Amino acid sequence: MKLKVYADRISQPSRAVIIFCKANAVDFEEVRINLAKKENQTPEFKEINPMEQVPAIIDGRFKLFESHAILRYIAYSFPGVADHWYPADVFIRAKINSILDWHHLNLRRGSMKFVMNTVLAPAFGRRLNPQSASEAEKLVSSSLSKIESVWLKGDAKFLLGNPHPSIADLSLACEIMQFELLPDEDRERLLQHHPKILQWVKNVKNATNPYFEEVHSVLYKAKPSLLENLGAAGRRTSKL
Amino acid sequence: MKLKVYADRISQPSRAVIIFCKANAVDFEEVRINLAKKENQTPEFKEINPMEQVPAIIDGRFKLFESHAILRYIAYSFPGVADHWYPADVFIRAKINSILDWHHLNLRRGSMKFVMNTVLAPAFGRRLNPQSASEAEKLVSSSLSKIESVWLKGDAKFLLGNPHPSIADLSLACEIMQFELLPDEDRERLLQHHPKILQWVKNVKNATNPYFEEVHSVLYKAKPSLLENLGAAGRRTSKL
Numbered sequence: 001m002k003l004k005v006y007a008d009r010i011s012q013p014s015r016a017v018i019i020f021c022k023a024n025a026v027d028f029e030e031v032r033i034n035l036a037k038k039e040n041q042t043p044e045f046k047e048i049n050p051m052e053q054v055p056a057i058i059d060g061r062f063k064l065f066e067s068h069a070i071l072r073y074i075a076y077s078f079p080g081v082a083d084h085w086y087p088a089d090v091f092i093r094a095k096i097n098s099i100l101d102w103h104h105l106n107l108r109r110g111s112m113k114f115v116m117n118t119v120l121a122p123a124f125g126r127r128l129n130p131q132s133a134s135e136a137e138k139l140v141s142s143s144l145s146k147i148e149s150v151w152l153k154g155d156a157k158f159l160l161g162n163p164h165p166s167i168a169d170l171s172l173a174c175e176i177m178q179f180e181l182l183p184d185e186d187r188e189r190l191l192q193h194h195p196k197i198l199q200w201v202k203n204v205k206n207a208t209n210p211y212f213e214e215v216h217s218v219l220y221k222a223k224p225s226l227l228e229n230l231g232a233a234g235r236r237t238s239k240l
Numbered sequence: 241m242k243l244k245v246y247a248d249r250i251s252q253p254s255r256a257v258i259i260f261c262k263a264n265a266v267d268f269e270e271v272r273i274n275l276a277k278k279e280n281q282t283p284e285f286k287e288i289n290p291m292e293q294v295p296a297i298i299d300g301r302f303k304l305f306e307s308h309a310i311l312r313y314i315a316y317s318f319p320g321v322a323d324h325w326y327p328a329d330v331f332i333r334a335k336i337n338s339i340l341d342w343h344h345l346n347l348r349r350g351s352m353k354f355v356m357n358t359v360l361a362p363a364f365g366r367r368l369n370p371q372s373a374s375e376a377e378k379l380v381s382s383s384l385s386k387i388e389s390v391w392l393k394g395d396a397k398f399l400l401g402n403p404h405p406s407i408a409d410l411s412l413a414c415e416i417m418q419f420e421l422l423p424d425e426d427r428e429r430l431l432q433h434h435p436k437i438l439q440w441v442k443n444v445k446n447a448t449n450p451y452f453e454e455v456h457s458v459l460y461k462a463k464p465s466l467l468e469n470l471g472a473a474g475r476r477t478s479k480l
Contacts, residue, residue, distance in 0.1 A: 064334055064335070066337070091302055094312065094316075097308065098304055104345050
């Protein structure tokens with residue numbers, strides 16, 4: 001039975017897993033779980049992931065959730081995956097784990113909160129919270145600076161100065177790509193002082209194309225209607 | 241050269257790493273980094289961990305931060321560590337990774353924010369924020385319920401129904417032990433509906449004693465002065 005990947009491409013960790021499978025020629029079936037339609041909250045999906053989040057996988061009788069755990073599992077278990085994604089070298093692997101662990105409460109937390117409270121909330125039936133967005137922006141900015149100064153020293157092509165991308169490059173780059181959903185001025189403000197970040201995301205894209213662009217095209221398509229929604233929400237808010 | 245562990249026992253991930261080393265007879269030197277004195281922000285410590293957080297380790301010439309990455313690295317690299325802590329079995333290891341990844345944005349985020357905004361803030365020169373504490377309490381409660389229903393099914397002794405503890409048991413149990421710093425009524429409110437959690441933390445304690453109790457004794461010692469501080473802070477706030 002083929003590996004099943006339950007995902008919504010609007011979710012950055014979903015995209016990381018899908019791109020990883022495609023770039024490594026893993027034979028898999030993508031099952032869309034539409035978050036905006038709350039398909040992650042159905043009894044059927046809760047059987048797959050009781051945490052109600054995407055991505056999740058089923059491989060034979062084995063179920064797994066959390067994107068980093070899934071990326072590690074696929075890297076371990078599918079013989080076609082090149083070593084550079086999650087190197088057997090104990091020291092490099094430990095450094096990649098360190099980046100992946102750091103990610104959750106730093107770049108991911110900041111980015112998730114900023115994008116939700118700047119553009120996504122109305123699509124999920126929630127209100128935009130400008131104060132949350134402002135706090136999140138600080139965390140995003142400090143996270144981007146840390147990535148540049150700690151893991152992209154000198155002319156590093158990929159994190160840790162590795163010559164090829166790892167699962168950490170893919171996870172973090174997909175998070176930054178989420179900014180494509182933002183109004184242009186917000187995206188520019190976040191990224192304009194981070195030329196190394198921009199070059200590095202381009203490197204990850206080039207190393208995983210055509211899949212990187214193909215999987216991210218959902219963002220470019222979703223943006224106009226999200227911004228329209230946002231305009232309507234803004235007008236609603238201003239009437240209150 | 242001995243493994244050096246830079247830690248402050250008031251930090252739950254620091255305790256997890258110290259207990260892990262002790263329980264596995266790893267030969268290490270503990271170097272105290274006093275967070276309340278901001279020793280994590282000195283230029284010397286930033287050379288060890290540019291993210292300014294504990295725990296961090298130096299093993300020979302190798303530096304590493306993020307507690308989960310450190311626990312995995314020690315499990316990989318020190319031959320005396322029993323397999324059950326981070327099993328070589330691909331499926332069990334993947335499930336343990338899934339718990340560790342989930343932890344960051346759920347139990348850890350909730351617990352950190354709740355304890356900070358209920359008791360620790362004044363010791364770090366910050367104000368208590370009751371609204372943050374209230375949001376955090378919801379996240380802690382839902383996280384504890386999820387741990388019980390997903391990973392402590394039936395009469396599971398350890399997470400995933402494993403017969404022995406893993407690094408995930410230790411990391412999450414140390415997080416829950418942080419509630420020992422709280423005023424009794426807060427701790428009771430958080431834990432009273434979670435008998436399985438209480439029994440499981442006891443199991444982790446029994447499996448790692450005397451080290452578990454020894455390393456956690458810092459919390460029992462710190463509590464009275466923190467609560468005193470808190471009283472003073474409360475009086476200051478009420479005068480505003």
